[in-house]
Amino acid sequence: MTPALPLPGRTRRALSPRRLLAPLLSVGLLALPLAAPATAATDDLPVEEIQTFAEVFERIKRGYVEEVDDGTLLRNAMRGMLSELDPHSAYLDREEFQSLRESTQGEFGGIGIEVGLEDGQLTVITPIDDTPASRAGLQARDQILRIDDAPTEQLSLQEAVNLMRGEPGTAIELTILRRGESSPRTVTLTREVIRTESVRSELLEPGFGYLRISQFQTRTGDQVGEHIRRLEREAPLSGLVLDLRNNPGGVLQAAVAVADAFLDGGLIVYTEGRLPDTEMRFSAASQTAAPDVPLVVLINGGSASAAEIVAGALQDQRRGVVMGTESFGKGSVQQIMPLGNGEGLKLTTALYFTPGGRSIQAQGIAPDVQVVRGRVEVTESSRQVREADLEGHLRSRDAPRERTELSERLREDYQLGEALNLLKALNVLSQRER
Known part of the structure; x- marks a missing residue:
């Protein structure tokens, strides 16, 4: 046509x-x-x-x-x-x-990856949890050099996305180059129907909850409330880790609802554009799911858009400690307009700002506490001899204290372990203030 x-x-x-x-x-x-x-009406066309x-x-x-x-x-x-x-x-x-339109509905055939252009190179923004991309170990900032036999430098962003999507069960080969590595690697993935569950939760330790949001969908705000109530039924919460790492964003109202779950008032986000209809302000309601629980928010370079709205709002309102590495820095709003012939236009029309007036566009959210990704290595040589290890030591009259073993998950996820440690410190301080 x-x-x-x-x-x-x-x-x-x-x-x-x-x-x-x-x-x-x-x-x-x-x-x-x-x-x-x-x-x-009065603008002259550039004849x-x-x-x-x-x-x-x-x-x-x-x-x-x-x-x-x-x-x-x-x-x-x-x-x-x-x-x-x-x-x-x-x-x-x-x-x-x-x-x-399929992607906004949350179901499509693909590998579960968000991509963008960085310095003209197709780059992974984030792999979506529990998808072929995340299971294959793809990471934020990985550069995609080839999709099957097609060099990505010759493709537009949309063409690359179209190549990666396809019928579930079909194979796709990606050639990627990871930062810090000199040679590319090849990864073969099998496409699946991508249905993303946006929220999951668990207790890291008694009283300390973990809430993971992989992206912001229509019901994410409601699901956050449900998961908080579920955690509180297991044990009264002394602290909560809100994990927004590798979260590419999504529905604006969902981001507002998630921030509202932890805030009992004040501005959450506002947008500014050239047209009056692009200027909006969103504020928190007085009723909230978790108004007083100590909160640590984890972000990284894969946290973008709506994830940055939540992190920025909680940071500006001093509701939680933001930990990790600097976020992606996508602070723009796009409008989707059909053109009447089955085709469409995606146009950037506004920027959004945190409650304190910060524009996130190309800046990102800087964490309050910077913690880079890593893992904890425990070796035999690092274990020191204690009094209890000495032969013939005097025994304590008190009941033996249980030792908490570092779980394998916290060993593998250094940022999460540090977030839990900070929550414990905040909990100790809050008990002293009572």
Whole structure:
């Protein structure tokens, strides 16, 4: 199907509010009513540039080595207009638009990976929990050099996403280069139906809970409340780790609801754009699921968008200690607009800000306590001799104290272990204040 030429009347119809998608309300994919700027009616078209565009179009039609149809040339022109704006604005053909709608519904065939362009290179933002990508060990900041036989440097972001998606059960081969490594590695994965459960929880130790949010979906806020209540039924909570590492973001209202679960008032996030409809403010309600539980929030370079909203709100309101490494830094809002022919437009229209007025765009959230990824190695030589190890030592009159063994999980996840240690310290201090 050939899109209309970029003339004034056709362009205005394509951006009419009546043609906008119903609100998806997601940070990366936010659809809101988009009104034309007040000055649009009086803006003069750049006639000279349009004439140059028409000349280039005609020369390609007549002189290019192979014949190219009008529709392909015009779609490529529109792709070029949007790709030069920012990494998240894009022109979507029918297949791409349908693929985007599927991803917002949370079910599609693929490997479970969020990707973006970093310095022009296809790069992993984060693998989604319990998917082929996460089980294969892919990490945030891994560079994807090839998808099967296709070099990624020749692909657009959407083309790369389309190649990685496919029928469940089919195989895909990725060539990746990890930071700090000199040679690439090849990973073979089998596509699955990706249905992401956004929240899971467990007790790390009696009284100390762990709440993991892998992405922000429509019901994530409700699920967080359910998991907090479930943890409290097992044991009164003395502290909680909120794990937002490798969380690529998602639904804006879900991020607001999660922050609201820990805040009893105040601003959570606000957005600013050129149009009045892109300016919004979200505040916490007085009722909250966990108003007083000591909180440590884990973030890293894979924490993006909605995850950064939550971390930034809790940090600015001094509700919790943010620990880990600097987040990804995606602070922009996209609107999704169908163009009436089955194709669509994804356009960046606003930036969001933390309660303290910080823009996260290209900055990220800096943790209060920086802890890099690692694991704890316990060796025999590191174990010191204690009084209890000496032959013939005097025995204590008190009951023997139970020794807490470091679980294998905490050994493998140094950041989580440090978060638990900090929660224990905060709990000790809070008991002294009572």
